[in-house]
Amino acid sequence: MHLAHYLGLLHRAQVNLADAFRQVADAHAEEPDIEHLCQQQARRCDAYAEQLHPFVARYSEDAPDEPDRLHSQLFTGTRTGGIGLLRDLQDLYLMAAECDITWTVVGQAAYGVRDEELLAVVRRCEGETAIQLKWLRTRMKAAAPQALVVAD
Amino acid sequence: MVDRIADPWGERTPYGPGQEWPVRVDRYLADGRTDTDVDRWVQSASVLHSNGDALDIGVADGRIVGVRGRAVDRINRGRVDPKDLYGWQANHSPDRLTRPLVRDGDRLVESDWDTAMGRIVARSKELLDGPGGWGHFGFYTTGQLFLEEYYALGVIGKAGLGTPHMDGNTRLCTAxxxxxxxxxxxxxxxxxxxxxxxxxxxxxxxxxxxxxxxxxxxxxxxxxxxxxxxxxxxxxxxxxxxxxxxxxxxxxxxxxxxxxxxxxxxxxxxxxxxxxxxxxxxxxxxxxxxxxxxxxxxxxxxxxxxxxxxxxxxxxxxxxxxxxxxxxxxxxxxxxxxxxxxxxxxxxxxxxxxxxxxxxxxxxxxxNGQPTAQNTRETGADGDLPGLRNWANTAHIEELARLWNVDVDTIPHWAPPTHAMQIFRYAEQGSIKLLWISATNPAVSLPELHRIRQILRGPELFVVVQDLFLTETAELADVVLPAATWGEKTGTFTSVDRTVHISDKAVDPPGEARPDLDIFLDYARRMDFRDRDGQPLIKWSGPEEVFEAWKECSRGRPCDYTGITYEKLRGGSGIQWPCTDEHPDGTERLYTDGHFPTDPDYCETYGQDLVTGAEFTEAEYRAKEPDGRAFLHSVDYQPSPEVPDEEHPLLLTTGRTVYQFHTRTKTGRAPQLNQAAPDVWVELNPADAARLGIVEGDLVGVSSARGAIQARARLCGIRPGVVFLPFHYGYFDQDPADRTPRAANELTITAWDPVSKQPLFKVAAVAVAKLAAGRGVPSPAPTVGGSAPPADADVPPTVGGPATSGKE
Structure with missing residues (x-):
């Protein structure tokens, strides 16, 4: 059963996203809403990763070796300025999207393995991940015209 | 005769449930005048708080000599706030701005309207030339102008320049x-x-x-x-x-x-x-x-x-x-x-x-926190669209485009209008290059003042300030426009409970000062804004024409003014919107049938996540099938972005005293009000004060991660662990060469609510330390209101004395 690998993938994706949220918060501290909300979302990602732990343990015993190229690198550091902020938020968006689809996939597997506990975690976390995506989209939409058309 | 400084609320007129509130007519006429000395009474309402109290302005020999509450009005039944009893005297203050000022190096010099407006228009045209020109303009207005002025400003911004960067200081009070x-x-x-x-x-x-x-x-x-x-x-x-x-x-x-x-x-x-x-x-x-x-x-x-x-x-x-x-x-x-x-x-x-x-x-x-904040919201001079329309609903934008005869895409509607804190951020970053501030004083009222002053001082930012006085903000402007104020111009405004009042012109403004509406209309004329047919975008010349145009904009929307005329507002009580042909006397309460305006085609928003501000789409909103039902929104508690720590162990909250309004631009120039609350103070719980070795009247330093101020201590009933500062006190009445930091907003944090974008003035972490002993002299805090000392404290009571002979 390969579920453990996808749980591992999701866990690492959430940890990476938490870390990226923190880096973006620090890099754009002069945008107070970005700083405060990114810190807040980082804590949420920590909590999601934490909730996955028992399931990683539960399924890892049955898992064969990890397949090649399971993990992907979506973030290589922050940028500066208005367009830099936009681009950083876009990175976060893609990372959150990876989490979002991985929750969906893990949720499907949870159905297959009839794990109600895992399903409950998936339902809660995928809903909140959807809000995270929506917030990033909202913030980027507001910032884009000024950053791309107006700023020098 | 009640001293309305010592007792701001006056004598009681008790009444029971379901009874009509008894009339009590308050008045104050200066210099011992009586009603017989008044040539005429001119109808108005209060602009020194948000209640919307109706009053008449007494005029003698072409000057305002006092005010009297309007017994006929539904809101106050004759009563008048002490700020209104005395605050009108600021109109006559000798330091009123009477001529435009323009910057000459590090000085502001007196000029004339053609020169001042010429500079603004030249800079505007230069900035507007080229793609994205709209994005270089920011407007920061107020909750203290009239409806007609906001609507004109809204049309200039949205249909003339096409910029979303317009907000009011209403962001701080009512967002x-x-x-x-x-x-x-x-x-x-x-x-x-x-x-x-x-x-x-x-x-x-x-x-x-x-x-x-x-x-x-x-x-x-x-x-x-x-x-x-x-x-x-x-x-x-x-x-x-x-x-x-x-x-x-x-x-x-x-x-x-x-x-x-x-x-x-x-x-x-x-x-x-x-x-x-x-x-x-x-x-x-x-x-x-x-x-x-x-x-x-x-x-x-x-x-x-x-x-x-x-x-x-x-x-x-x-x-x-x-x-x-x-x-x-x-x-x-x-x-x-x-x-x-x-x-x-x-x-x-x-x-x-x-x-x-x-x-x-x-x-x-x-x-609301301000007298006309309701109108800033209704007319779209803040982060809303005119007529409480939904920026995400294309049909609503098309209505505005038809009304103004401009292309739909002229009106910025790709995102919500830019909120005030973001406008200042864009100015800080340099993409907003012209910031037009009307009737507000961000150099005292916004959070983290050192940052705000730095932004306003920025050499690349062209700052226009339109005000009555050379405020702390105006000092930093490139062009200062002298404005007329309440009593010197005509217009309407609306209270918290939707009551619309007219405020008629009683006297001429001083010198060359002009009504804010005239200034906005002059700018529109000089900019030569055109509609889709090449006709002037703005054809109005006076407030009543703007009001009539606004009525059309409000038609069919929640704030429907179509049944109101200037004539109807004169003589009687104010009228509550919606006021239409079907409800010619207005509407006392909304939602009497439990039906709410949540219909997707009518609502003002498709909703947001309250934790992050994430916006929901039209499709998501429709899927909820609100069907006239209201939404119960609930979220979990989360701690503030800033909480006390070892370095800053106390929580700061800021607020008002009954005697002052906003940054004291007017109330600080009314002798009775200013004497009642002449200087800043800091409120401490006696237990905290004892721990810090502070007694009543001691000079205290209050500091946060952003800055530090000094204030005299008032020991009173505030909860332990929390300190309070009134936010009114800035620097205009201190020697410019020797200013002592005292504005509460030197300390406050730049942070805001994710949905309303209202700054968090109530949750800064601060440290408090004694700087010098008070030697028995009490702090300047009033003994009336939240700063009242304990009954056994040796502090002389706040009284008005003979100069306050307000009558009831």
Whole structure:
């Protein structure tokens, strides 16, 4: 059963996203809403990763070796300025999207393995991940015209 | 004869439930004049607070000589706030601006209108030339102009320049009220009426020191409290305000924990069966989710988070839950605090689950902080669109485009209008290059002042300031335009409870000062804005023409003014919108039938996540099938972005005194008001003060991560761990070469609510230390209001003396 690998993938994706949220918060501290909300979302990602732990343990015993190229690198550091902020938020968006689809996939597997506990975690976390995506989209939409058309 | 400085509320006129509030006509005429010395009385209403009290301006020999309350008006029944009794004298202040000023190096020099406007227009045309030119313009207006001025400004910004960068200082005072009503009910619009005070059996004041912010509304509440069958009263406030002292139950919560309190109260009310199941089923959405969230807030947990006794949480729930006609009022203790929109929505939830809305006595006042803030919101001079339209609804934008005869895409509607803090951020980054500030003073009123001053001083930013005086902000401007004020121009404005008043011109403005409307219209003319057919975009020449145009813009929207005319507003009482052909006398209460304006084609917003501000789409909103039902929004409590730590162990909250308004631009120039509260002070709990070795009158340093100020200490009834500073005091009356830091906003944090974008003025972490002994001289804090010292303190009482002979 390969579920453990996808749980591992999701866990690492959430940890990476938490870390990226923190880096973006620090890099754009002069945008107070970005700083405060990114810190807040980082804590949420920590909590999601934490909730996955028992399931990683539960399924890892049955898992064969990890397949090649399971993990992907979506973030290589922050940028500066208005367009830099936009681009950083876009990175976060893609990372959150990876989490979002991985929750969906893990949720499907949870159905297959009839794990109600895992399903409950998936339902809660995928809903909140959807809000995270929506917030990033909202913030980027507001910032884009000024950053791309107006700023020098 | 009552000294209205010593007693701002005057004598009681008690009345019982369902009775009409008795008339009491207050007046003040300067220099011992009497009514016979007055040549004429000119109709107006108050602009020194948000209550909307109607008054007449007394004129003799072409000058204002005093004011008198209008007995006929539904709002105040003749009463006048002390700020209105005396504040008009600022109109005659010798330092009024009478000529335009333009910058010459490091000086501002007197000039003329052609030169000043010429500079603004030349810079504007230069900036507008090229793609994205619209984005170089920012407008920061106020809650103190007239409806007509806001609407004209809104059209200039949205259809003339095509910029979304327009907001008001209403962002600081009332943005959360608007956001909460939009979120809960579908559109802005106050459900209640001030007459709900006449009928209620319980009043809950949520972070609202109404005794000092809207004295006449407080008089009405006190008169009910002194009459037969008085309403019960609950106050939530970290300070021992007059409201808290009067209330039957006072919850002195730790700042920033309102959501935890509200969740706990809702939990009790639901678990004890004090909610209206039929109303909930028929008229609301989201009850199950609400129950799920609030269930996590038993009284003891609330007690731990908010630092109030668990038994008091239960008592408060009982007071609220067993009332039959519950009236709630909400203001800055909720709006300027952590999780502002969520907390204000929770008050709406309380009324929705109890079915306490839309009938006499069962009402909500999501208050405003300024006299005309309602109009800034309605006309779209802040982060809203004219007529409470939905920026995300293309049909709404098309209506505006037809009305103004411009292309739809001229009107910026790709995102919500830019909020004030973001406008200043764009100016800081240099993409906004022209910032036009009208009738507000951000160099004293915005958070983190050193940053604001730095932005305004920036050599690349062209700053236009339109005001009565050379404010702290005007000092930093490139062009200063002298404006006429209340009493010197005609226009209309609207109170918290939707009552529209006219304010007629009584006297000429001084020197070359001009009405704000004339200034905006002059700019439009000089910029030569055109509509789609090449005709002038703005054809108006005076306020009544603008009002008539506004009526068309408001037609069919919640704030429908089509049944109102200037003529109808003159002579009698103010009129509550919506006022239409079908409701020619206006509308006292909204949502009387439990039907809410949440229809997707009509609503003002498709909704936002209250934790992040994430916007929902039209499709997502439609899928909720609101069908005229209101939304119950609920979220979990989260701590503020800044909480006390070792370095900054105390929590700062800021606020007002009854004697001053905003940054004292007017009240600081009215002798009676200024003498009553002449300088800044800091309020400390005696236990904190003892620990720090501070006694009454000591000079104290207050510092945060942003800055430091000095103030004299007042030991009083504020809760332990919290300090209070009035935010009124800036620097205009100090020697420019020798200014002592004293503005509360040197300390406040740049942070805002994710939905309403209202700054968090109530939750900065600070350190306090003694700088010098007071040597027995008490602090300049008034002994009236929230700063009242303990009864045994040796502090002389605040009195007005002979110069305050206000009559009732």
């Amino acid at each position: 959360t009220a608007a956001a909460a009503m939009k979120a809960s009910f579908g559109t802005d619009g106050q459900p209640g009426s001030y007459t709900d005070v006449d009928h209620c059996d319980a009043i809950a004041l949520w972070g609202h020191n109404v005794a000092e912010t809207q004295t006449v509304l407080w008089m009405r509440m006190l008169d009910r409290r002194r009459g037969p069958n008085p309403p019960a009263m609950l106050a939530v406030d970290p300070r021992a305000t007059p409201v808290a002292r009067e209330a039957d139950l006072h919850l002195a919560v730790r700042n920033g924990t309102n959501v935890a309190l509200m969740n706990g109260l809702l939990r009790e009310i639901i678990r004890r069966g004090w909610y209206d199941r039929d109303y909930v089923d028929a008229h609301t959405l989201g009850f199950d989710e609400l129950c799920r969230i609030v269930d996590g807030y038993p009284p003891q947990r609330v007690a731990d988070i908010c630092d109030v006794p668990a038994a008091d949480v239960e008592r408060a729930a009982e007071l609220l839950g067993t009332s039959q006609r519950l009236l709630s009022t909400v203001l800055q203790g909720f709006y300027q605090s952590n999780q502002a929109t969520a907390a204000a929505c929770a008050v709406n939830n309380l009324h929705l689950v109890r079915g306490m809305i839309g009938r006499p006595g069962a009402g909500i006042y999501q208050m």
